[in-house]
Amino acid sequence: MAASTTDPLTAGTHTVDIDGITQRYHVHGTGPVCVAHSGGPGISWEYLRMPALERHLTVVYPEPVGTGGSGRLPSHPHGYTRPRYSRFLGGLIDHLGVPEVHLLGHSHGGFVVQYHALHRPEKVAGVILYDSAPLTGPEHVAEAVRLFQQFAARHADHPELPAVLAAFEAMPAISDDTQMTAVVKGLLPAYFADYWGREKEFASLRATVSATHISALDENLVPQGFDDSTDLGSLTAPTLVVVGRHDFICGVGWAEELHRLIPRSELLIMENSGHFGHIEEPEEFARAVAGFVIPCTAPGRRPAAG
Numbered sequence: 434m435a436a437s438t439t440d441p442l443t444a445g446t447h448t449v450d451i452d453g454i455t456q457r458y459h460v461h462g463t464g465p466v467c468v469a470h471s472g473g474p475g476i477s478w479e480y481l482r483m484p485a486l487e488r489h490l491t492v493v494y495p496e497p498v499g500t501g502g503s504g505r506l507p508s509h510p511h512g513y514t515r516p517r518y519s520r521f522l523g524g525l526i527d528h529l530g531v532p533e534v535h536l537l538g539h540s541h542g543g544f545v546v547q548y549h550a551l552h553r554p555e556k557v558a559g560v561i562l563y564d565s566a567p568l569t570g571p572e573h574v575a576e577a578v579r580l581f582q583q584f585a586a587r588h589a590d591h592p593e594l595p596a597v598l599a600a601f602e603a604m605p606a607i608s609d610d611t612q613m614t615a616v617v618k619g620l621l622p623a624y625f626a627d628y629w630g631r632e633k634e635f636a637s638l639r640a641t642v643s644a645t646h647i648s649a650l651d652e653n654l655v656p657q658g659f660d661d662s663t664d665l666g667s668l669t670a671p672t673l674v675v676v677g678r679h680d681f682i683c684g685v686g687w688a689e690e691l692h693r694l695i696p697r698s699e700l701l702i703m704e705n706s707g708h709f710g711h712i713e714e715p716e717e718f719a720r721a722v723a724g725f726v727i728p729c730t731a732p733g734r735r736p737a738a739g
Contacts (some may be wrong), residue, residue, distance in 0.1 A: 447459070449524065461494070465490055470522065471497060477501055480638060481494060485715040511648045540564050562674050562691055564708050564710075567691055576684060577681055585598060600620040626679040627705075631713075665691065675718070680706070688702065
């Protein structure tokens with residue numbers, strides 16, 4: 434693993450070479466170190482910026498391999514498995530040079546973080562599973578469809594609803610970055626508790642969000658999927674489960690199941706949020722995550738740069 438001589442936790446943008454592939458990441462804030470893995474897979478990391486949380490923590494935002502300024506696998510757009518993401522996450526943690534970090538995983542990033550915490554727990558001080566789920570597959574898809582239909586019913590008379598429905602129907606046919614970005618922008622209102630009621634606040638995110646097409650196949654073109662239900666009982670790291678009440682893709686039922694399966698976990702349901710509580714209720718989100726991380730941080734740790 435090759436890296437520059439710059440302090441890896443200096444505020445700003447950094448790169449590190451892991452397995453011959455560039456891992457780009459960004460450092461913001463001050464306090465204990467929390468690595469925040471974005472979702473998708475393939476959504477550009479910027480949507481996960483959490484300025485309110487950065488007042489309390491040093492937040493490290495990797496651009497997951499295959500997206501943004503990070504490198505691509507030789508098998509791109511295939512091969513982006515949870516073990517592969519975990520390998521890069523572990524390399525980044527080693528590069529940061531701190532004894533332990535907290536891991537925050539949003540959506541698909543939650544799938545990665547829970548895998549990493551189960552299989553490589555050595556440097557994990559705690560875990561925040563943010564809009565995550567214990568499994569994927571037909572059951573997860575069916576629940577997402579059910580909750581999406583509830584969203585559509587609530588907004589049946591809104592003139593933009595047909596465009597959101599069209600984006601939802603286009604998801605299975607995505608085959609390139611342009612299509613992926615268009616679907617994300619088209620579907621975005623469904624990810625909020627009240628997008629159209631607060632459109633002035635959220636419109637800039639919709640205008641600027643971008644995405645890379647990452648397939649659901651491994652490097653051998655075998656479909657991916659997982660079920661961590663039988664393993665989560667062995668998760669030893671302190672865990673906070675966070676979910677928005679109106680999240681359709683990783684809804685409250687999955688958060689409650691994670692809370693049930695993970696020993697001594699804590700559960701926060703954000704009543705006025707969908708899939709983006711850090712944007713919809715930023716202060717509540719920051720208080721909860723910082724309040725969870727800071728008591729878990731032992732004294733004498735290396736002070737994080739801001």
